[in-house]
Each structure stands twice: as structure tokens, then as C-alpha cells.
Amino acid sequence: METDSKVKLTSLSSKGGCGCKIGPADLGQVIRSLPPAEPNPNLLVGLDTSDDAGVYQLNDDLAIVQTVDFFTPIVDDPYSFGQIAAANAISDIYAMGGTPLTALNIVAFPITTLDKTILADIMRGAADKAKEAGITIVGGHSIDDKEPKFGMAVTGIVRPDRVRTNAGAQTGDNLILTKPIGVGIMTTAIKKEQLQPEEIARITEIMATLNKTAAECMADYPVHACTDVTGFGLLGHALEMAKGSNAVIAISSEDVPVLPRARELASLGFVPGGTKNNYSHIQSDVTFPDSMDQIDQWILCDAVTSGGLLISLGEQHAEALLTDLKAAGVEAAIIGEVTSEGAGHIIVI
Structure with missing residues (x-):
């Protein structure tokens, strides 16, 4: 034994x-x-x-x-x-x-x-x-x-x-993400012994953090749609929201919080198979900018464990909710918007 x-x-x-x-x-x-x-x-x-x-x-x-x-x-x-x-x-x-x-x-x-x-x-x-x-x-x-x-x-x-579902996003909504992405890349690097103890502690803390506080803040607002970002990655879950809501969603890549070193580690080959599968599944329904390389596209599809909430609500309420989330210690950011009705598509800008 x-x-x-x-x-x-x-x-x-x-x-x-x-x-x-x-x-x-x-x-x-x-x-x-x-x-x-x-x-x-x-x-x-x-x-x-x-x-x-x-x-x-x-x-x-x-x-x-x-x-x-x-x-x-x-x-x-x-x-x-x-x-x-x-x-x-x-x-x-x-x-x-x-x-x-x-x-x-x-x-x-x-x-x-x-x-x-x-x-x-x-x-x-x-x-x-x-x-x-x-x-x-x-x-x-x-x-x-x-x-x-x-x-x-x-x-x-x-x-x-x-009940909050992923199918109610409306044109003009802002999208708020309540945890950084890059978890799949980082945990792959853990297995390959490429992270320092303080980095492991940081990623562990993020994954072990409940979405309770974020949900309690969200409860006070007229949220139109919500999902949590997990195994299908940010773009995979955003696409489910877009299709369920019959909407087109724009994601601002520079506003998406990404864990430190995620890009470096991805460029060294620490990209899990689940992340690549996510990319293959969504790529026909996502328009990426010509200037975005494969690594950054994979990061937006990275397979997350215990990720944050992706919240869609009217622009007039989004800044107030973001302020409440940050005041409560939630690592939140506005990362995109619902731009129009459509057959379910993501545009990365």
C-alpha cells in the first residue's frame, strides 16, 4: 500500500x-x-x-x-x-x-x-x-x-x-466575468512541475473560491442570463448563451482577465486536449480578428475548472453590479456585450 x-x-x-x-x-x-x-x-x-x-x-x-x-x-x-x-x-x-x-x-x-x-x-x-x-x-x-x-x-x-438561464441575453446587455481564465493551461503546467509553489497556491485559491459572493451580488440586479464558465471554456459557454438567446455576442479580448503566465505556458505547449477540443467545436461559430494568433485563441477556449460566472444584464446596471462585485472582493470585469439578435455567434474584438 x-x-x-x-x-x-x-x-x-x-x-x-x-x-x-x-x-x-x-x-x-x-x-x-x-x-x-x-x-x-x-x-x-x-x-x-x-x-x-x-x-x-x-x-x-x-x-x-x-x-x-x-x-x-x-x-x-x-x-x-x-x-x-x-x-x-x-x-x-x-x-x-x-x-x-x-x-x-x-x-x-x-x-x-x-x-x-x-x-x-x-x-x-x-x-x-x-x-x-x-x-x-x-x-x-x-x-x-x-x-x-x-x-x-x-x-x-x-x-x-x-431562475437564471443562459438563454435570456438581450441586445445591449453587457457581459461580466467573475474569475480569470487560463486555469486549464495552469493545471496542465502543475502536472508537468512548471509552476512555483506560490503560483500553485494562487491557482488553487481561484478554483476553490465559491461563486456564492458573486451570486449574492447578482441577486440584487435584473440579470437576463447567467452561466458558469467551466469545461467548455469562456467562448464555449458564451456561445451556448448566444445560441440560447438567439443573439450575437462580442467579446473584447483585451478586457478578459487571464492568469499570469498562461500565455507563456501555452506557447511552451502546456495546452490541454480539452482546450483544443473546445476550439475545434466553436471555431465555425466564432469570428476571430486576423491579428489574433493561435495561442490567444486557445486561451479564450481554455477548459476551466471551477470558473467564474458569466452574467448578462443591461448596460445601465452593469457598472453598478461590477462595483458591488469588486467591493465584495470578486475579481470581476466587463468583457463584452450583446450586439444584436442573430443565429448565435461570437465576435472576438
């Missing part, structure tokens, strides 16, 4: 890098092959959209929000991995305008070959993050697997008339 609790967790992942989702093209092909779900008037948000979570109405005043997410280790510290996995899973509830209430742990772990204290530390990190979110962990499920994986199924509540 491995008894060193400092074992490099990222080296145990066959996929490595960002621990990202199945690519959007492959996933879309699978979903399209499934029979359509039976209509249900209580299902407010389901499989027919690309939203972050499902929403089921219980009565006139209450709906439940359900989501699930898990992945392989993207940092080596077990406690930090548990925190990141929990923050990432909870994020979908915040993106839908909901309040998270309960969670179930999802565990896959090589229990006969790794020290059990590693799993205990992962679960302790998740429990502490759940406590911070006000969530009660009510159980879970575990399997013995050769590759560690951890995540959560999370349930929350929301008023039916307060």
Missing part, C-alpha cells in the same frame, strides 16, 4: 491537465441519439437546453435545482482537490440563481493502493467547502477504482420566477 500522503495525485490521472468534461461535440452527438424526454409542465429547465442544472417546479413559490459534477485530481494536495471539486459542483446552483442546500459525495478511489488518509483529506476539504456554502452533506456513493475521482451531486432551491 502507498503510505505517503504526499503522493502526486495528478500523476494518477490518465487524462491529466484540467480534468475536463467530455468535449461538447462528442457529448452533443450522444445526447442527440437519445429519445426525447416526455413533456413535463413542472420541468422548467431540462435536457433540451445547454444550461448548468435542471430545475423542477414543486409549487408556485418553490423549485428545486439539481446538478452533478466530478473529475480526476488537478492539484496534488488532497484537501485542496476536495475543496475545488466541491466548489466546482456547487457552482451550477449559483449560476441558476439558486441557493444550494444538500450534497451527495461521489467517490472513486484506489482504496487498496493509496493511503486512506488521502481520501479522508479529499472528503474533509469538500466538507469544509460545503460548510462554507451552507450545505449539508447527506450521503454519497463510492467505488474502488484505479484512478481517483471526486465530486458532488448538489440540490438547491430557487423561486420559479427567479
Whole structure:
């Protein structure tokens, strides 16, 4: 049995890098092959959209929000991995305008070959993050697997008339992003031992930060659409918003907050496969400036773990929300606007 609790967790992942989702093209092909779900008037948000979570109405005043997410280790510290996995899973509830209430742990772990204290530390990190979110962990499920994986199924509540989806962006809206991008590139560099301890601490802090504060600030404003930026990257999730809203979105590349050294590391080859898959999936629906090189295009598609919220709201409210977010300690920026109605397209400027 491995008894060193400092074992490099990222080296145990066959996929490595960002621990990202199945690519959007492959996933879309699978979903399209499934029979359509039976209509249900209580299902407010389901499989027919690309939203972050499902929403089921219980009565006139209450709906439940359900989501699930898990992945392989993207940092080596077990406690930090548990925190990141929990923050990432909870994020979908915040993106839908909901309040998270309960969670179930999802565990896959090589229990006969790794020290059990590693799993205990992962679960302790998740429990502490759940406590911070006000969530009660009510159980879970575990399997013995050769590759560690951890995540959560999370349930929350929301008023039916307060549900935020990614399909309501309106012409004239500004887009606010609440965390920097470049996470996938940085975590790939972690696996290749290319980051300094202080850089690892910084990227870990970003991924482990809940979107709770951002969601609480957003709740006071007439937000038209919201999603969180995760495995499909900034442009992938912005494109889902554009298509769901039948809109054209312009992204100002110079205003997008990018983690320090992300471009340097990408130019050295630390670009995860998930990021390249994202780019291949969206490139026909995105117009890039002729002057933008491949590296910068990949960064805008970088596969994110536990990213920020992408919020669409009227220009007259955007600056006030941005001020509130920054005052609350959120690393937010206005990064673009909804320019017109359309068939769903992104223009990078």
C-alpha cells in the first residue's frame, strides 16, 4: 500500500491537465441519439437546453435545482482537490440563481493502493467547502477504482420566477466575468512541475473560491442570463448563451482577465486536449480578428475548472453590479456585450 500522503495525485490521472468534461461535440452527438424526454409542465429547465442544472417546479413559490459534477485530481494536495471539486459542483446552483442546500459525495478511489488518509483529506476539504456554502452533506456513493475521482451531486432551491438561464441575453446587455481564465493551461503546467509553489497556491485559491459572493451580488440586479464558465471554456459557454438567446455576442479580448503566465505556458505547449477540443467545436461559430494568433485563441477556449460566472444584464446596471462585485472582493470585469439578435455567434474584438 502507498503510505505517503504526499503522493502526486495528478500523476494518477490518465487524462491529466484540467480534468475536463467530455468535449461538447462528442457529448452533443450522444445526447442527440437519445429519445426525447416526455413533456413535463413542472420541468422548467431540462435536457433540451445547454444550461448548468435542471430545475423542477414543486409549487408556485418553490423549485428545486439539481446538478452533478466530478473529475480526476488537478492539484496534488488532497484537501485542496476536495475543496475545488466541491466548489466546482456547487457552482451550477449559483449560476441558476439558486441557493444550494444538500450534497451527495461521489467517490472513486484506489482504496487498496493509496493511503486512506488521502481520501479522508479529499472528503474533509469538500466538507469544509460545503460548510462554507451552507450545505449539508447527506450521503454519497463510492467505488474502488484505479484512478481517483471526486465530486458532488448538489440540490438547491430557487423561486420559479427567479431562475437564471443562459438563454435570456438581450441586445445591449453587457457581459461580466467573475474569475480569470487560463486555469486549464495552469493545471496542465502543475502536472508537468512548471509552476512555483506560490503560483500553485494562487491557482488553487481561484478554483476553490465559491461563486456564492458573486451570486449574492447578482441577486440584487435584473440579470437576463447567467452561466458558469467551466469545461467548455469562456467562448464555449458564451456561445451556448448566444445560441440560447438567439443573439450575437462580442467579446473584447483585451478586457478578459487571464492568469499570469498562461500565455507563456501555452506557447511552451502546456495546452490541454480539452482546450483544443473546445476550439475545434466553436471555431465555425466564432469570428476571430486576423491579428489574433493561435495561442490567444486557445486561451479564450481554455477548459476551466471551477470558473467564474458569466452574467448578462443591461448596460445601465452593469457598472453598478461590477462595483458591488469588486467591493465584495470578486475579481470581476466587463468583457463584452450583446450586439444584436442573430443565429448565435461570437465576435472576438
